[in-house]
Amino acid sequence: MSSTAERLAARAAALDSADPLSGLRERFLLPPGVVYLDGNSLGALPAAVPPVLADAVHRQWGTGLIRSWNDHAWWQAPLRVGDAVGRLIGAAPGQVVVGDSTSVQLFNALSAAVRLRPGRPLLVVDRDHFPTDRYLAASVARLHGLRLRAVPADALADLLSREGEQVAAVLGAPVDYRTGRLTDPAAVTRAAHDAGALAVWDLCHAAGALPLDLDALGADLAVGCGYKYLCGGPGAPAFLYVAHRHQADFDHPLTGWNGHADPFDPTEEYRPAEGVSRARIGTPPMLSLLALEAALTVFEGVDPARLRAKSLSLTGFLLDCADDLLAPQGFTLGVNALYVSHADVLHAMTTLREIAAEGAHRPYLAKRRAVVT
Numbered sequence: 001m002s003s004t005a006e007r008l009a010a011r012a013a014a015l016d017s018a019d020p021l022s023g024l025r026e027r028f029l030l031p032p033g034v035v036y037l038d039g040n041s042l043g044a045l046p047a048a049v050p051p052v053l054a055d056a057v058h059r060q061w062g063t064g065l066i067r068s069w070n071d072h073a074w075w076q077a078p079l080r081v082g083d084a085v086g087r088l089i090g091a092a093p094g095q096v097v098v099g100d101s102t103s104v105q106l107f108n109a110l111s112a113a114v115r116l117r118p119g120r121p122l123l124v125v126d127r128d129h130f131p132t133d134r135y136l137a138a139s140v141a142r143l144h145g146l147r148l149r150a151v152p153a154d155a156l157a158d159l160l161s162r163e164g165e166q167v168a169a170v171l172g173a174p175v176d177y178r179t180g181r182l183t184d185p186a187a188v189t190r191a192a193h194d195a196g197a198l199a200v201w202d203l204c205h206a207a208g209a210l211p212l213d214l215d216a217l218g219a220d221l222a223v224g225c226g227y228k229y230l231c232g233g234p235g236a237p238a239f240l241y242v243a244h245r246h247q248a249d250f251d252h253p254l255t256g257w258n259g260h261a262d263p264f265d266p267t268e269e270y271r272p273a274e275g276v277s278r279a280r281i282g283t284p285p286m287l288s289l290l291a292l293e294a295a296l297t298v299f300e301g302v303d304p305a306r307l308r309a310k311s312l313s314l315t316g317f318l319l320d321c322a323d324d325l326l327a328p329q330g331f332t333l334g335v336n337a338l339y340v341s342h343a344d345v346l347h348a349m350t351t352l353r354e355i356a357a358e359g360a361h362r363p364y365l366a367k368r369r370a371v372v373t
């Protein structure tokens with residue numbers, strides 16, 4: 001082994017043996033020999049999920065059939081799982097509902113935000129936001145006759161201080177999905193509120209990865225997905241946070257029957273339920289919802305500050321390995337501190353260096369891009 005490789009291996013071993021979260025890896029079913037650095041896209045499979053899904057399919061669905069809506073509290077699941085997500089994002093119970101995709105929840109949240117601030121002509125979005133956020137913000141602006149202003153994340157607070165009285169709502173993200181760069185949600189929320197505007201946050205890359213305290217920072221509305229750091233599985237339902245103080249006036253466009261005050265009374269016109277229940281839309285995706293609920297148990301007893309500290313340690317080590325072993329090759333990597341070790345990072349970077357050195361990746365570059373990249 002070269003001295004660089006020996007030095008890095010010794011450092012990885014020391015960091016892993018001092019890692020108070022190393023036992024969390026046991027909560028996941030990872031294929032042997034695979035170092036998984038795509039936690040920013042699809043989280044790994046928590047060991048708690050398969051038995052819960054088997055039970056949900058065979059006993060609750062197969063045997064309980066329609067009775068399970070009551071007997072297994074399926075009906076309450078969107079709010080029950082919402083409260084479990086709430087514990088990870090600093091939301092007191094009764095402010096988070098789980099269901100549908102992030103895109104749907106974004107449409108709902110942005111439309112409701114605009115309706116909460118009538119008469120203001122601007123909707124502001126981070127210019128480099130994930131495409132669905134920009135597309136939906138543009139559509140909501142068109143539907144409500146607003147102008148869309150797209151600015152870089154680090155210019156949001158400044159724009160709000162200059163033109164904030166024109167702004168109905170601003171849509172931002174604490175984590176840049178491409179680079180991992182952080183935007184301080186407290187500063188932007190404060191600037192929005194100083195101007196009388198609302199702040200809507202996309203937490204897709206933050207929930208389960210960063211310590212978040214939505215209630216303390218006074219966030220208005222937020223959305224996020226269940227399949228990245230929350231590890232809820234492919235197509236896991238998304239979540240929507242509606243701060244208590246906005247719930248009575250939360251007027252969202254997708255007034256489905258699940259959000260009705262009395263969903264089983266077909267004679268009435270739409271009358272929204274009390275509280276965050278009104279943000280429910282249609283029948284919840286029960287199997288995915290129960291998978292997400294089981295997945296969230298991986299966070300039991302985990303201090304978010306410790307998780308963040310490990311994530312910084314892994315990423316710092318990854319950058320050191322990249323400096324020592326790899327010339328910049330344009331890789332995007334997502335380390336999930338719940339199940340990645342420093343030894344994994346070194347293994348991945350050493351393997352990448354070998355691949356790059358041999359040029360073994362070149363034939364793949366020439367191939368057609370897969371549908372999902």
Ligand SMILES: Cc1ncc(COP(=O)(O)O)c(C=O)c1O
Binds near residue numbers: 101104132
């Ligand atoms: C930041 C961000 N927002 C929104 C989405 C879209 O989520 P969905 O496909 O659940 O609508 C993604 C998906 O990767 C994302 O990364």
